[in-house]
Structures are given as C-alpha cells and as structure tokens.
Amino acid sequence: MKTRDRIKFILSVFLIFFVSYVLLFGIVVGDYQVKPLSKVVKLGLDLKGGVYVEEEIVDKNVSKDTVERTRDLIELRVNSLGVSEPVVAITGSNRIRVEIPGIYDPKAALEQIGRTGKLRFVGPNNDEILTGKDVKDAVVSVDQRTNAPVVQLKLNQEGAKKFAEATKKYLGKQIAIYMDDELISAPTVRDVIPNGEAIITGSRNVEEAKRLAGIIKSGALPVKLYPATIRAIGPSLGAEAIPTSLKAATIGIILVMLFMLVYYKIPGFIADLALIVYMIITALIFTVVLKTTLTLPGIAGLLLSIGMAVDANVLIFERIKEELRLGKSLRTAIDAGFKRAFSSILDSNITTLIAGFVLYFVGTGAVKGFALTLIIGVLSSMFTAITVTRFLLKSFVNSGWITNSKFYGA
Known part of the structure; x- marks a missing residue:
C-alpha cells in the first residue's frame, strides 16, 4: 500500500x-x-500597440443581420492590411469595435475601414464581368443533392445578360469574386446560366455561406458609419x-x-x-x-x-x-x-x-x-x-x- x-x-x-x-x-x-x-x-492592443476604433452605425433601427454584414465587410478590409490577430466585434446594438495591432496611424485605419468598397466578378482573363450594381440578391440555401450550404445568386436584367455571355465564354473555368482587392470566392462555371440565377458552392459551413452571401448582397458597406472612438496606442506600453x-x-x-x-x-x-x-x-x-x-x-x-x-x-x-x-x-x-x-x-x-x-x-x-x-x-x-x-x-x-x-x- x-x-x-x-x-x-x-x-x-x-x-x-x-x-x-x-x-x-x-x-x-x-x-x-x-x-x-x-x-x-496573443497580446492585446494595450500590450502590443496599434489602433483602437469604435464605429457607430448612424442609421436608426438597423437589423441584426445588417450589423453582422457590416462587421464581416469591415473584417474583410482589416484582414487585407496583413496585420496579425486583428479584432472586429459587435459591441452593443449599433457599434463595431476594431482593434488593429501593429498599425499606429488612425487616419489610414479609418480610410480602410470606412471606404465605400467595390464588388467585382472577374473572369480568367482579368476582365470585369459584373459589379455590385448588377446583383439583385444573394441568399443561403441547402443543396438537395449534397446537403451542403450554397449561395443562391440573383442578378438584375442587365446583370443576367452579361452573366449569360460570361458563363458561355468561361464554361469549365473559374469566375473570381472580389470585394475591393480581396478574393472572397472563385466558383467554377459548370453550366451556361441564361436566367440570372446562379448557385455558388464550396462553402464549408452555413456561417461561411452566410458571410459570402452578406458580402455579395451588400456590395459595399450597407450602413453609414461614424467613428465614435479613435485611439492610437504605442508599443512602448x-x-x-x-x-x-x-x-x-x-x-x-x-x-x-x-x-x-x-x-x-x-x-x-x-x-x-x-x-x-x-x-x-x-x-x-x-x-x-x-x-x-x-x-x-x-x-x-x-x-x-x-x-x-x-x-x-x-x-x-x-x-x-x-x-x-x-x-x-x-x-x-x-x-x-x-x-x-x-x-x-x-x-x-x-x-x-x-x-x-x-x-x-x-x-x-x-x-x-x-x-x-x-x-x-x-x-x-x-x-x-x-x-x-x-x-x-x-x-x-x-x-x-x-x-x-x-x-x-x-
């Protein structure tokens, strides 16, 4: 014992x-x-230094879905800065907190966060096929055959015409989707789409599909933002x-x-x-x-x-x-x-x-x-x-x- x-x-x-x-x-x-x-x-902003911004949504009575889409778009732009471990989070009902470590210029950060943005569908030859103004709607659904989440894309009349020509031209090839200069998806054209209704596959889960649909649907920031708090924190602290x-x-x-x-x-x-x-x-x-x-x-x-x-x-x-x-x-x-x-x-x-x-x-x-x-x-x-x-x-x-x-x- x-x-x-x-x-x-x-x-x-x-x-x-x-x-x-x-x-x-x-x-x-x-x-x-x-x-x-x-x-x-991971070190916080107060230890590593950087820029702290709280963006307030000016529009009244915005939906939770709109706030989340705004957060996703801001996160996409912050990630394009190439910084490590940024934080983009919803605070309260109408504010989005952004912490960008390693960048100490608040003006440059605000320009990146709040600019209008541009959604583009680009062909293999780098030619612009569609822009955000051609998109009518984007919603998440489930593929009945695979049970995988997909994004259903609906285009307006002008967009449907341009997309029909592009899918015919690039059948079997990829059409890339960019928000600003950030690649968000690159689906392969499997059929000619004449009616302006397409399905984008490849999302790993419903959350990823929702994020993609939200970005495509917005095309740009869906609300007007006001920088309620701006703070630059030096690395010396x-x-x-x-x-x-x-x-x-x-x-x-x-x-x-x-x-x-x-x-x-x-x-x-x-x-x-x-x-x-x-x-x-x-x-x-x-x-x-x-x-x-x-x-x-x-x-x-x-x-x-x-x-x-x-x-x-x-x-x-x-x-x-x-x-x-x-x-x-x-x-x-x-x-x-x-x-x-x-x-x-x-x-x-x-x-x-x-x-x-x-x-x-x-x-x-x-x-x-x-x-x-x-x-x-x-x-x-x-x-x-x-x-x-x-x-x-x-x-x-x-x-x-x-x-x-x-x-x-x-």
Missing part, C-alpha cells in the same frame, strides 16, 4: 514539473514541436508592462509559496504543488481552449487569482490543525478538515463568482477581460484545492514518509 502511494506521489510530482517545463520552454520530439506559452499567447508584470508575478508566487511552506510545513508544500497545477490549468484554458487575448486587466486578474488560489487551502489546513489538536489521527483529521472546510470554500467562491459574472455581462472591453480572468481563476482554484490538494496530501500521508503530526501543523 505504501509503495503504491509513494509511486503515485512521485509520478504526480514528476508530471507537474514536466508539464511546467514544457509550458515555459517548449519541447521538440522528432517532427512534433510544442511551443512555449510565451510564443503562443507593452514593452514596459510585460516585464514588470512578469516580475510582479514571479515575486508574488515565490512569496506565497514560501509563506505556505514555512507556516503549514508539509501541507504547505502540497499547496505549492497544487498552486503550480492551478497555474498550468489556467494557462491551458486561456491559451488552448479559449485562445484568449492577454490584456493588462487580464494580467491584473491573473495576479489577483494567484493570491486567491491558496485561500481555500488555508481554510482546509486550519481545519486540519484544529482536528489534530483534538487528538484525532492524521488521516481522520485530513478527511474531517476537507469536509468541514468545503462549505466555507463554496460560500466564499460563489460570492466572488457572482461579482465576476455581473462584471462580465454588464461591463465592456477591459472590464470583461478582468472578469473572465477572475471567473476562470476562481473555478480553477476551487478544483485544485478540493481535488488536487486532497489527492497529493493523502498520497503523501499514506506513503508513510513523514507521519509526525507536528509537520502537519499540530
């Missing part, structure tokens, strides 16, 4: 430190490479904030770990291991699962959650100390400590979660980022305290290495 528990504990500790090493420094095994977190994490935050995080983690180790001895050492697991889980959730962009408020939330992560362990260990002082055995005291502390842990974390959810759903921008970090941090800390700490502590006690209750706070 002792041997099995010793093996479990040693393997657990080895796994914790191995995963920590991989996340910090990466690893290469043959042709497979795992990059370190520093190269995977991130250059200062990242090293400072890393230094603060390192000092904070070391101090917390030293306190737990000195004050609680063996349970403190176990809590330090659980804290490392907490940081691993949180990092993986943010970078791999949610692929969240790291911002300054997010860093603040992470630093706060690291300090809060040991709160549950403190409650548990104090309960264990009380049980040991009553003369109970080590194993009985540990079981009772976890059981008695659970309600207190649950109550304190639920109140924090309520505050976090209120901030997330009511707040915007930076407040949302802080709230999301706090929520994930609280949930991760509860998991590590209740399950990881308990597993490691019981494995260590059952191993029989140290059984003197003085090393457990008695």
Whole structure:
C-alpha cells in the first residue's frame, strides 16, 4: 500500500514539473514541436500597440443581420492590411469595435475601414464581368443533392445578360469574386446560366455561406458609419508592462509559496504543488481552449487569482490543525478538515463568482477581460484545492514518509 502511494506521489510530482517545463520552454520530439506559452499567447492592443476604433452605425433601427454584414465587410478590409490577430466585434446594438495591432496611424485605419468598397466578378482573363450594381440578391440555401450550404445568386436584367455571355465564354473555368482587392470566392462555371440565377458552392459551413452571401448582397458597406472612438496606442506600453508584470508575478508566487511552506510545513508544500497545477490549468484554458487575448486587466486578474488560489487551502489546513489538536489521527483529521472546510470554500467562491459574472455581462472591453480572468481563476482554484490538494496530501500521508503530526501543523 505504501509503495503504491509513494509511486503515485512521485509520478504526480514528476508530471507537474514536466508539464511546467514544457509550458515555459517548449519541447521538440522528432517532427512534433510544442511551443512555449510565451510564443503562443496573443497580446492585446494595450500590450502590443496599434489602433483602437469604435464605429457607430448612424442609421436608426438597423437589423441584426445588417450589423453582422457590416462587421464581416469591415473584417474583410482589416484582414487585407496583413496585420496579425486583428479584432472586429459587435459591441452593443449599433457599434463595431476594431482593434488593429501593429498599425499606429488612425487616419489610414479609418480610410480602410470606412471606404465605400467595390464588388467585382472577374473572369480568367482579368476582365470585369459584373459589379455590385448588377446583383439583385444573394441568399443561403441547402443543396438537395449534397446537403451542403450554397449561395443562391440573383442578378438584375442587365446583370443576367452579361452573366449569360460570361458563363458561355468561361464554361469549365473559374469566375473570381472580389470585394475591393480581396478574393472572397472563385466558383467554377459548370453550366451556361441564361436566367440570372446562379448557385455558388464550396462553402464549408452555413456561417461561411452566410458571410459570402452578406458580402455579395451588400456590395459595399450597407450602413453609414461614424467613428465614435479613435485611439492610437504605442508599443512602448507593452514593452514596459510585460516585464514588470512578469516580475510582479514571479515575486508574488515565490512569496506565497514560501509563506505556505514555512507556516503549514508539509501541507504547505502540497499547496505549492497544487498552486503550480492551478497555474498550468489556467494557462491551458486561456491559451488552448479559449485562445484568449492577454490584456493588462487580464494580467491584473491573473495576479489577483494567484493570491486567491491558496485561500481555500488555508481554510482546509486550519481545519486540519484544529482536528489534530483534538487528538484525532492524521488521516481522520485530513478527511474531517476537507469536509468541514468545503462549505466555507463554496460560500466564499460563489460570492466572488457572482461579482465576476455581473462584471462580465454588464461591463465592456477591459472590464470583461478582468472578469473572465477572475471567473476562470476562481473555478480553477476551487478544483485544485478540493481535488488536487486532497489527492497529493493523502498520497503523501499514506506513503508513510513523514507521519509526525507536528509537520502537519499540530
């Protein structure tokens, strides 16, 4: 029994430190490479620098579909700038938030976002076949034969005539569709289309088909935009904030770990291991699962959650100390400590979660980022305290290495 528990504990500790090493420094095994977190994490505009714009739709009572089509067109234009990881998102009912990292000229960004735009259908010889004015409608439907999403294109009278000639001329060839200079689709002509009604296939899913139909249907921005907020953020802020935050995080983690180790001895050492697991889980959730962009408020939330992560362990260990002082055995005291502390842990974390959810759903921008970090941090800390700490502590006690209750706070 002792041997099995010793093996479990040693393997657990080895796994914790191995995963920590991989996340910090990466690893290469043959042709497979795992990059370190520093190269995977996406930096927000406040850390990387760039242009922040909030475009407000001037038109009154616009539909949700129109706002989404406007967002798609803006996203298409921002992507054509060649920047990495831009953010284009709907804020509220009539605003679109645009974050463009690596570009520091607000005027140039506004010109790219708000210009009229031009939709073109271009033949293999680079000749212009149709423009946005020739398009009457574009809707999404499902191909009855393949069950795949398609875009049904309807042209006006003049457009139908030009398209009939083009499909006859380019039968078996591709006709490319451009918005501005960005290629959005290149369907192959399979039949001559004389009636001005065509089907565009090739969309991978319904969302992609809707996006294509929206762009074709609009031809240009479907609404008038007004730049409500314009901000240029220099890269110097991130250059200062990242090293400072890393230094603060390192000092904070070391101090917390030293306190737990000195004050609680063996349970403190176990809590330090659980804290490392907490940081691993949180990092993986943010970078791999949610692929969240790291911002300054997010860093603040992470630093706060690291300090809060040991709160549950403190409650548990104090309960264990009380049980040991009553003369109970080590194993009985540990079981009772976890059981008695659970309600207190649950109550304190639920109140924090309520505050976090209120901030997330009511707040915007930076407040949302802080709230999301706090929520994930609280949930991760509860998991590590209740399950990881308990597993490691019981494995260590059952191993029989140290059984003197003085090393457990008695």
